[in-house]
Amino acid sequence: MTPADHGNDPLPPRVVEALRCSVCGSPFDAAGRTLRCENRHSFDLARQGYVNLLHARIPAGTADTAPMVAARADFLASGAYDVLAGELARACAAAEGLVIDAGAGTGYYLARVLEASEASGLALDVSAAALRRAARAHPRLGAAVWNLWEPWPVGDGVASVVLNVFAPRNGPEFHRVLRPDGLLVVAAPGPDHLRELGDLVLAVDERKEERLAGTLGEYFARTGRTEVRRTVELTPRQIRQAVEMGPAAFHLDRGGRRERLAALADSQRVTVSFTVSTYRRTG
Ligand SMILES: C[S@@+](CC[C@H](N)C(=O)[O-])C[C@H]1O[C@@H](n2cnc3c(N)ncnc32)[C@H](O)[C@@H]1O
Numbered sequence: 001m002t003p004a005d006h007g008n009d010p011l012p013p014r015v016v017e018a019l020r021c022s023v024c025g026s027p028f029d030a031a032g033r034t035l036r037c038e039n040r041h042s043f044d045l046a047r048q049g050y051v052n053l054l055h056a057r058i059p060a061g062t063a064d065t066a067p068m069v070a071a072r073a074d075f076l077a078s079g080a081y082d083v084l085a086g087e088l089a090r091a092c093a094a095a096e097g098l099v100i101d102a103g104a105g106t107g108y109y110l111a112r113v114l115e116a117s118e119a120s121g122l123a124l125d126v127s128a129a130a131l132r133r134a135a136r137a138h139p140r141l142g143a144a145v146w147n148l149w150e151p152w153p154v155g156d157g158v159a160s161v162v163l164n165v166f167a168p169r170n171g172p173e174f175h176r177v178l179r180p181d182g183l184l185v186v187a188a189p190g191p192d193h194l195r196e197l198g199d200l201v202l203a204v205d206e207r208k209e210e211r212l213a214g215t216l217g218e219y220f221a222r223t224g225r226t227e228v229r230r231t232v233e234l235t236p237r238q239i240r241q242a243v244e245m246g247p248a249a250f251h252l253d254r255g256g257r258r259e260r261l262a263a264l265a266d267s268q269r270v271t272v273s274f275t276v277s278t279y280r281r282t283g
């Protein structure tokens with residue numbers, strides 16, 4: 001099966017079991033490419049294989065746009081963050097049943113976790129452009145469009161692992177959807193991530209880890225923390241993608257970023273730095 005074929009499969013059975021109707025909270029039955037609850041609310045899978053469960057408008061600038069997603073997909077396919085994917089697959093070695101990736105983007109990391117396990121995966125993201133790709137990333141991956149700041153359309157205690165990579169963190173929902181023995185795996189950029197690119201990228205918030213601990217503290221206790229740090233050589237094309245796939249993409253017209261990116265001619269050695277933290281539920 002080629003990767004492009006997975007998007008035409010119906011959602012994996014474990015994903016259907018875990019999802020809940022976003023109107024009334026009831027479980028779904030899958031009939032072909034339609035999810036239907038007992039109250040007759042129904043949601044059709046998009047042609048590209050994901051299901052959109054949203055019924056509220058999303059503020060502009062929340063979802064990654066199609067050009068950002070294309071830049072991210074190409075950048076990740078170049079292998080520049082392969083080291084992080086490997087670390088996440090290791091951290092998620094206990095994955096079984098269902099893994100939920102909150103803010104999954106193109107599904108690159110979730111697919112790596114699924115490859116290393118027998119689990120199925122649910123990719124949640126508010127960007128349909130991203131989930132078109134995620135739905136094709138692995139045969140055991142199902143993708144649903146949702147706003148992570150709203151209560152998730154997912155049952156209680158359905159996941160052995162929740163994965164969260166550079167994406168919004170909703171502590172109460174992480175806690176609710178995880179099994180009591182479940183594991184939360186959070187990846188965040190380190191303070192010197194891409195530092196050689198200066199203001200082409202947006203600065204990493206130095207107090208991010210502190211804030212992360214604050215957000216999760218009520219619900220989780222940290223059980224591990226690994227730093228992943230490498231120097232990689234990025235081509236001008238990869239540098240452009242690294243900028244265009246991130247939040248700086250919303251500000252390309254400021255500070256001459258667009259012109260500076262277009263003028264890049266040489267490869268550059270750049271620091272990539274991440275922290276991968278694992279947490280267990282408290283209570
Ligand atoms: C920096 S990207 C990371 C994507 C993926 N985890 C990766 O590392 O390749 C952040 C992702 O979070 C998604 N996102 C942002 N706000 C969101 C929200 N409120 N609900 C769901 N997804 C959101 C974006 O659409 C985007 O795909």
Ligand SMILES: [Zn+2]
Binds near residue numbers: 026
């Ligand atoms: Zn319903």
